[in-house]
Amino acid sequence: MTTPQAPAGAYLDHAATTPMSRAALEAYVTEAGRTGNASSLHSAGRGARRVIEESRESVAASLGARPSEVIFTAGGTEADNLAVKGIFWGRRRTDPRRTRVLVSAVEHHAVLDPAFWLAGHAGAEIVLLPVDAEGRLDLAALRAELADHADEVALVSVMWANNEVGTLQPMRDVVRLAHQHGVPVHTDAVQAVGQVEVDFAASGVDALTVTGHKLGGPHGVGALLARRDLAIEAVQHGGGQERGVRSGTLDAPAIRAFAVALAEAVAARPERAAALRSLRDRLVAGVRAADPGAVLRGPDPTTDPGARLPGNAHFTFPGTEGDSLLFLLDSAGVQASTGSACQAGVPQPSHVLLAMGVPELDARGALRFSLGATSTADDVERLVAALPQVVARARAAGLVSAPARTGGAA
């Protein structure tokens, strides 16, 4: 079997997806060669069932949860949809007044879009909780919102760590405030697991999203951890798998590989996080030296090292456009991301940066660098070496392509 590896060149986009670990790939291939539907009662089905349940126990152990709290899904987006819609409907069934959904303004679209869908289709009222200049949730706003409307709130959803700027959210405080009013908390921990310690039970959250491909596992598999006493309505109906909350034949190879990768990532985390942190600090220093105009977004790791993901760095480069930077870096063999969502491939200014108060023009020139298990000092050096010319060219292109009203039109 070939050993999985990072793509050629300097791959600095682990927040988008990670290379699959060797152990996970082996587990995947082994299970993919077997036949069995975990819902079948015969021996082939029992074999598959055993794989699923062992994986469930493993996932639970890795994340400080009980096996019965693990709901396997086809990835993070599905788990977020299940959490936001399922908890909203579950809560509203017992208490129809609970129509308010509180989400941070910097959530991933997998949380924001289901929330706004509920607003458009199910009478929900969405409250976007503001963040500070570093992307950290404004707890006073959450406190005030809960004080004013606690009886109408269905749920609070705040991500554990932001996918663009890597800011860690004050989950303990969010849980404390919400639980004072009996409001359940969901957290999207897709970026956090494997980078910082995530313990479901200790955190107190009621539901947590995790996905396989951000931590060395396969695409298309993940889980929602949900407390047994949390009312969740099904979003996907059918054969009644996963406590009737998530129907569909379970994907034994993907689930096994996910569990293996997760266990590996959690076990390796203390050591790996330290290595990522030191590599990331070199990257930040290197970028600052290569372009003194670059602005670090999110908490500064040199002064506040515990406030952001160890593998994340994010900059805006004034006078540039993210897509120019991306293209020029790609040509130089460096793969990064603007970090923000695309609409038909058209980069939009990031809602995360805008929520942090970054002016729209500056938000256009954003780059996220995210390190992972396969990252090396060479990757960072390659970026730092390429950056001066890349930024100079992108600035020149920014001058000729800026919208006319900014006075930059040629």
Add this chain to the structure above:
Amino acid sequence: MRVLAAMSGGVDSAVAAALAVEAGHDVVGVHMALSRNRDQFRTGSRGCCSIEDAGDARRAADVLGIPYYVWDLSEKFEETVVADFLSEYEAGRTPNPCVRCNEHIKFEALLDKATALGFDAVATGHYAQVVTREAPDGTVHRELHRSPNSEKDQSYVLAVMGPERLARAMFPLGGFASKAEVRAEAERRGLSVSAKPDSYDICFVADGDTRGFLRDRLGSRPGEVVDTDGNVVGEHDGAYAFTVGQRKGLGLGRPAADGRARYVVDVRTSSNTVVVGPAELLSVDRIAAGKAVWFTPPPTDWLDGVEVQVRAHGAPVPARVRATDAPGMEVHLTGTPLRGVAAGQSVVVYRGTQVLGQATVADARRG
């Protein structure tokens, strides 16, 4: 060379990109997003601006194994092409948005950004030829020529770019004599767009209804249709929606006294009046044009024996031209007069297949 291939999602630009790759260039595909709200632009497979087209362009780039990016030029497109389209119609002139797009978007915004990013040239799927000639003193001149495919020839809408920009343009389809050949080349390379229908009309006018688009954007402005004696013969919803030479859609209740067909002979935006008259009033042989660009030194003396073309698919007619100050162009037709030349149209000067210059019609009359 480092070449940026502009990829619309159509078959022409896909094959142009393929030929640039096969010529050994380092090629990157770029699709231009021209509408902020993608639903506004025509969907389906005929336009150049829909999400499907962006996907088709991406798929073609994948097949060619080249990087692919989408560049958002929608603001610039709105500020230049769409705004010009509206203000020209509003002023009673007849704009050609494809000319303006080549002028401001493809060979300005796109080309300038590409140059800044380190590209040597922009390749498009236009049907036109670039001929390189070396002068006795060793300097190299690039000439813009018609495509041998007379049905598809796009030199008319490209002439506006002028010689400096032509130096950084590449038209790999220039030598193709037919669209069928281009489709065959696409098929041979496994490009799924090989059978995609051609695009026509104006990409930002959703259903091809230009008059409806103008009414939506400019509002209804009812006024009178008069004959050349000033008699009111009908009403209209906005003089801006009429074009000199237009015959259909005038909505005149009564036929002319002499029973002959009537055409729009003048659009007077100051009084919001459309003037109709017989066909002979449309015949012109003197054209004054502005915003001239020349691929050769501007002819300050009359240049005889050339041809001019005033529409994208119009026939060229014999003429003599000279450059005027401003910079402008004066045209005398030496053969048959032209019918229905509207202000705002482009006039392109040819000698044989070669484009000599281009300007925008300001005034056309009978000499």
